[in-house]
Amino acid sequence: EDKVVQSPLSLVVHEGDTVTLNCSYEVTNFRSLLWYKQEKKAPTFLFMLTSSGIEKKSGRLSSILDKKELFSILNITATQTGDSAVYLCAVEPSSGTYKYIFGTGTRLKVLA
């Protein structure tokens, strides 16, 4: 059975801290892994990863994929209160299906 597991489930840090969120997966015929940020509304896209070892960056956020060990990490440096959200990881299990399996998310709270 295909599955996506995120850890930790929740995390509380102070502004300025660096956090690492984990996403591990077991799927057949992996195609892509996506990260989303969900505040009190719809998820918004952050990154898509398809190749191992290639870091994607956007400001203070970065992500990398390890297809051998079947996981991805999302790093946030110098966290701000605006980073408080649920971070979702989704995996497309088979090429061409455009179906996504979502993890349960990591709830991040950044304290001022």
Next chain:
Amino acid sequence: DADVTQTPRNRITKTGKRIMLECSQTKGHDRMYWYRQDPGLGLRLIYYSFDVKDINKGEISDGYSVSRQAQAKFSLSLESAIPNQTALYFCATSDLRISYNEQFFGPGTRLTVL
């Protein structure tokens, strides 16, 4: 204006009632999806459609049906609502022409079944 809209945004109904949730998009995307989100369970795919007349079951389609009336519209129906269908429902779109498979989500419909 939002690219993906959902109506209603909130709905409270009683067990056994028929409910329809509507989704419209102005992005011109060919693919549309319905998810439900429950605490501790993440987003789970109910149905998806790759084009008008194309309907596919997701992982939790029992108790739901959908209709893709036009490329821009994808509705989700609960024929006889039950309390465990209380959840946050999201519609999403994507497009084959976008190389990185990003899904664009609507604002969500919070459904409560009493």
